[in-house]
Amino acid sequence: MNIFKVFMTGFRTANKKAKMLVYLWVINLLFSLFAVTPLYFLISKEFSRSFTGEQIGIGLNMTWLGDFIYKYKDFYPAFIGWILVFMIIIFLLSIYLNGGIIGRIVSEDERITFVDFLSDCGKYFPRFFRVALLTLVGYFIVFGLLFYAVSQLFKVWVRNATTEWTLIISSNIKFLIALLLFTIVRMFFDYVKIRLVVEDSRKSIRATLLNIPFIMRNFFKAWALFLCVGLIVCVVSVIFILVNSFLPRAGALLIVCLLWGQFYMFIKIWTKLLFFSTEYHFLSLSGLR
Amino acid sequence: MKLLKTCFSYFLCVCSIIIIAGKNTIIAEEREPSLRYQIWVELDDQDKMLYGKEEIVWMNKSQDAVRDMWFHLYYNAFKNEKSTVIEESKESIKQFGINVKDGEWGWIDVTRIYLADGRGLTPTMEFVTQNKPIHPDDQTVMRVIFPESIMPGGEVHVFIEFQSKIPRTILRSGYYKDSYFIAQWFPKPGVYEEGKGWNCHAYHLNSEFFADFADFTVHISVPEKFVVGASGKQIKAKADKESGKITYTYEQENIHDFAWTANPDFIKIERDFIADEEITKEEYQEVARMLQLPLDDVKLPDVKMILLINPEHKDQIKRHFNALKAAIKYYGLWYGPYPYETVTMVDPPFRTRSGGMEYPTLFTAGTSILNSKEVLSLEGVIIHEFGHGYWYGLCANNEFEEAWLDEGINTYSTGKVIAKAYGQGTIPAYFNRIPMNWFFKFPKYYDYELDRTLGIHVVELDPITTYSWKFFNIVSYGLNVYQRASTCLNTLERLVGPETMLRILRTFQTRFRFRHPHTQDFIGIVNEITGKDYSWFFDELFFKTLNFDYGISSISSKKVKELVRGVFDINGKKEEVTKEKIAKKEAKDKKMKKKPVYLSKVKVRRFGEARVGGESDLKIMVVFEDGSEETVFWKGQERWKEFVFTKPVKAKYAQIDPENIWLIDSNISNNSLKLKPSRKESFRFIYKIIFMFQNSIQFLSALS
Numbered sequence: 001m002n003i004f005k006v007f008m009t010g011f012r013t014a015n016k017k018a019k020m021l022v023y024l025w026v027i028n029l030l031f032s033l034f035a036v037t038p039l040y041f042l043i044s045k046e047f048s049r050s051f052t053g054e055q056i057g058i059g060l061n062m063t064w065l066g067d068f069i070y071k072y073k074d075f076y077p078a079f080i081g082w083i084l085v086f087m088i089i090i091f092l093l094s095i096y097l098n099g100g101i102i103g104r105i106v107s108e109d110e111r112i113t114f115v116d117f118l119s120d121c122g123k124y125f126p127r128f129f130r131v132a133l134l135t136l137v138g139y140f141i142v143f144g145l146l147f148y149a150v151s152q153l154f155k156v157w158v159r160n161a162t163t164e165w166t167l168i169i170s171s172n173i174k175f176l177i178a179l180l181l182f183t184i185v186r187m188f189f190d191y192v193k194i195r196l197v198v199e200d201s202r203k204s205i206r207a208t209l210l211n212i213p214f215i216m217r218n219f220f221k222a223w224a225l226f227l228c229v230g231l232i233v234c235v236v237s238v239i240f241i242l243v244n245s246f247l248p249r250a251g252a253l254l255i256v257c258l259l260w261g262q263f264y265m266f267i268k269i270w271t272k273l274l275f276f277s278t279e280y281h282f283l284s285l286s287g288l289r
Numbered sequence: 290m291k292l293l294k295t296c297f298s299y300f301l302c303v304c305s306i307i308i309i310a311g312k313n314t315i316i317a318e319e320r321e322p323s324l325r326y327q328i329w330v331e332l333d334d335q336d337k338m339l340y341g342k343e344e345i346v347w348m349n350k351s352q353d354a355v356r357d358m359w360f361h362l363y364y365n366a367f368k369n370e371k372s373t374v375i376e377e378s379k380e381s382i383k384q385f386g387i388n389v390k391d392g393e394w395g396w397i398d399v400t401r402i403y404l405a406d407g408r409g410l411t412p413t414m415e416f417v418t419q420n421k422p423i424h425p426d427d428q429t430v431m432r433v434i435f436p437e438s439i440m441p442g443g444e445v446h447v448f449i450e451f452q453s454k455i456p457r458t459i460l461r462s463g464y465y466k467d468s469y470f471i472a473q474w475f476p477k478p479g480v481y482e483e484g485k486g487w488n489c490h491a492y493h494l495n496s497e498f499f500a501d502f503a504d505f506t507v508h509i510s511v512p513e514k515f516v517v518g519a520s521g522k523q524i525k526a527k528a529d530k531e532s533g534k535i536t537y538t539y540e541q542e543n544i545h546d547f548a549w550t551a552n553p554d555f556i557k558i559e560r561d562f563i564a565d566e567e568i569t570k571e572e573y574q575e576v577a578r579m580l581q582l583p584l585d586d587v588k589l590p591d592v593k594m595i596l597l598i599n600p601e602h603k604d605q606i607k608r609h610f611n612a613l614k615a616a617i618k619y620y621g622l623w624y625g626p627y628p629y630e631t632v633t634m635v636d637p638p639f640r641t642r643s644g645g646m647e648y649p650t651l652f653t654a655g656t657s658i659l660n661s662k663e664v665l666s667l668e669g670v671i672i673h674e675f676g677h678g679y680w681y682g683l684c685a686n687n688e689f690e691e692a693w694l695d696e697g698i699n700t701y702s703t704g705k706v707i708a709k710a711y712g713q714g715t716i717p718a719y720f721n722r723i724p725m726n727w728f729f730k731f732p733k734y735y736d737y738e739l740d741r742t743l744g745i746h747v748v749e750l751d752p753i754t755t756y757s758w759k760f761f762n763i764v765s766y767g768l769n770v771y772q773r774a775s776t777c778l779n780t781l782e783r784l785v786g787p788e789t790m791l792r793i794l795r796t797f798q799t800r801f802r803f804r805h806p807h808t809q810d811f812i813g814i815v816n817e818i819t820g821k822d823y824s825w826f827f828d829e830l831f832f833k834t835l836n837f838d839y840g841i842s843s844i845s846s847k848k849v850k851e852l853v854r855g856v857f858d859i860n861g862k863k864e865e866v867t868k869e870k871i872a873k874k875e876a877k878d879k880k881m882k883k884k885p886v887y888l889s890k891v892k893v894r895r896f897g898e899a900r901v902g903g904e905s906d907l908k909i910m911v912v913f914e915d916g917s918e919e920t921v922f923w924k925g926q927e928r929w930k931e932f933v934f935t936k937p938v939k940a941k942y943a944q945i946d947p948e949n950i951w952l953i954d955s956n957i958s959n960n961s962l963k964l965k966p967s968r969k970e971s972f973r974f975i976y977k978i979i980f981m982f983q984n985s986i987q988f989l990s991a992l993s
Binding site: 028029031032033035036039040043044046047048049050051052053054055056057058059060061062063064065066067069070071073087090091093094095097098128132135139161162163164165167168171172175186241245254258261265268269272 | 466601639640657658659716721722723728729730732734738739741742743745746942944955956957958959960961962963964965966967968969970971972973974975976978979980982983984985986987989990991992993
């Protein structure tokens with residue numbers, strides 16, 4: 001099985017079914033608007049009639065930052081609560097949307113409709129929710145136990161350091177290990193979700209267990225494929241940041257900056273499709289075993 | 290005639306000598322320290338011990354007969370969990386707590402103390418706590434009783450033998466592997482205050498130090514592998530081949546503390562600050578003009594700069610020296626020449642947790658291997674710690690009782706020097722110790738902006754003038770004495786003008802050099818230089834916990850109606866003005882293109898408790914749609930006041946304190962109020978938040 005071929009097949013599928021991008025982007029934007037609207041009204045009420053409001057748009061500035069923190073210092077718990085609530089909602093929303101994405105990728109029907117997409121979202125939500133709970137167990141095993149053990153070794157190394165280099169190198173190696181472990185967990189449970197859709201099974205634990213020998217057998221190929229797509233996300237992000245730094249921040253050309261930002265979002269959502277489509281083809285070509 | 294001329298010249302010459310000699314005597318008397326130290330100390334690198342002998346000569350300059358002597362034994366702060374420092378750290382915010390591991394404690398034992406004539410004082414030794422009864426088992430202050438009182442003008446000659454276990458650095462002083470930073474390490478007498486006795490506080494978590502000016506001679510013996518740096522000037526280095534040790538001798542007059550460091554890896558570099566190369570004639574002239582001083586009075590001497598730097602920071606040597614040069618230059622020009630021959634800048638040895646701290650003629654900086662040149666943290670710490678040579682080193686206030694006098698003034702001064710020498714700095718951001726400033730643009734700021742942003746949050750917790758250990762917590766202590774005090778001083782500068790402020794600080798520095806000033810001395814100088822009574826400023830902002838917040842509460846502009854509905858007595862008749870009549874009148878006015886008149890009302894409010902006072906008032910500026918301006922002033926004593934303007938145009942906006950003089954105002958956003966909102970900028974800000982949120986969704990969805 002040639003990884004490059006799998007990647008290209010997945011690439012074509014992601015493009016063929018790119019209509020989903022529009023749904024996902026609109027949902028992403030609307031949800032963000034919904035979440036941020038209260039803040040907009042707050043900012044408008046407090047600052048739109050003040051000169052401070054003019055500074056807010058330009059960028060972070062010590063004066064308005066100080067005022068803002070001072071004014072709302074008693075609202076930190078509410079603010080943290082707001083963040084937590086939205087984190088949970090985002091978590092649930094992404095579980096819901098994953099059903100639609102994988103459902104449509106796996107579907108032989110190349111025509112994508114919003115109704116079909118939503119119907120897949122609803123259909124797979126309960127099983128994907130169970131997978132999400134299993135993912136949390138996976139994170140606990142990998143980070144709570146494995147990574148914790150690795151961290152202890154680093155602690156011993158760092159304890160006797162004689163130069164700051166040790167701290168710089170160790171903390172970055174640790175971060176890299178954490179990142180790679182995260183990709184493994186994420187990849188593992190992606191295949192569980194795809195398996196559930198392909199087999200149209202409701203048995204999440206069974207699918208998880210079945211996935212273990214598959215991943216063990218194909219670990220390096222599967223991981224390489226995952227990292228390839230991950231690399232695209234990184235490259236796209238670097239390009240975005242570089243270009244963004246040259247874009248105008250004021251005047252009529254500000255719209256270019258806004259569009260560029262949304263284009264970046266579009267590409268990021270597309271890479272999500274690419275992750276699932278490449279993984280689907282890899283799983284299919286491996287015969288689900 | 291010739292004889293007369295000669296006699297006259299001779300007379301003038303003699304007079305000049307007498308005057309000069311007299312003047313020098315006054316200075317010498319004023320500045321002659323009441324203390325002399327000679328210390329011999331030996332470092333035992335193996336057991337992390339110091340073995341020392343100290344000879345102290347103390348002169349009683351008060352009018353009291355002094356019966357005892359109090360000493361700081363600061364190292365006992367690290368002796369056990371009963372010390373004030375450790376107990377206070379347990380009560381402190383967790384992040385600022387001290388966690389001493391087994392085997393890492395430090396202590397100091399005075400093994401013998403006696404007078405020059407051999408009479409022993411050891412039996413009279415006792416630990417005392419000036420701040421009873423909170424930490425009764427603290428052993429950081431020791432008292433001995435003399436056999437007879439030291440009479441005014443009398444001297445006492447005391448010998449002390451001591452040994453100390455160096456702690457694995459806990460607070461500023463200690464070791465890590467074979468690197469040492471040794472501060473607050475020798476028995477140090479408190480400051481005798483006439484009529485009050487010894488001022489000798491225990492070592493507190495939220496406090497720095499206080500001591501008397503002295504002449505120091507210190508002999509430091511260390512194994513030969515070490516590179517040593519210390520307060521003062523190295524005058525001798527004698528190697529003993531038998532013991533493999535080198536004894537370095539350092540001397541310095543007129544300082545009130547002595548610190549040293551030893552590390553085998555230090556790179557020692559010496560450079561000269563040559564005043565003529567660093568300062569132009571125009572700069573001298575400008576400063577002399579601002580200070581209203583003769584040119585010669587602002588001239589600076591050369592200074593030897595010594596840098597002890599870790600090899601891994603070798604590429605930052607230039608940055609270190611450039612920052613130090615800027616500090617010597619501007620502190621010298623503005624606040625008076627640096628009076629010592631040397632200044633030693635120490636890049637703190639790895640993990641000795643001794644960075645960013647000042648000692649007379651020596652200070653510690655602090656940097657990282659990876660850093661961005663846009664971020665001025667390194668420059669900031671160098672300028673700040675050197676600046677303490679002035680505010681703490683020369684104007685030696687009691688840091689236990691009035692910490693703002695050095696920390697606040699120095700934070701203010703640091704901001705001025707950084708702004709002058711470097712401009713704005715960039716907010717630092719690190720990820721895994723890698724500077725994110727390399728990759729992303731971060732906002733720039735002046736120090737005074739950051740100080741205000743931080744300082745306003747603690748206004749209602751404690752007065753700035755609170756005793757250091759009595760602040761609500763360590764955050765209140767830090768933000769009040771550094772940032773809030775600096776913000777208040779920046780406010781004062783904006784009130785009195787930058788040149789007057791410069792003269793205030795110059796006068797304060799020169800008048801209280803080698804002395805121990807108090808807050809009232811500073812206020813006195815402010816009043817003297819400005820010629821006005823600014824006591825209210827300090828009462829409101831330094832001695833109380835009053836929030837300062839004035840703002841525009843409302844603004845409105847309404848067309849003045851010449852006719853209003855109702856019944857009116859006109860020429861003895863009752864006449865009713867109806868809606869119809871009004872409409873007719875308005876139509877007629879419109880036809881005749883008669884300009885309407887608007888009544889604009891601006892309501893200003895004092896939201897906070899603090900008030901402006903003295904001759905100061907608040908400027909209120911109202912700008913109208915045709916660009917015209919109206920300016921009114923308000924004393925700001927009432928809770929609110931309404932100003933009314935009648936003009937042929939509507940008001941556009943109103944602004945209180947448009948020049949932003951009152952930097953300490955905790956809510957600058959309510960200082961301006963437009964008649965019509967503009968939501969464009971809010972939208973731009975919100976778009977950024979939306980984009981951040983969109984990214985967060987993508988990031989979080991990766992977890993599921």
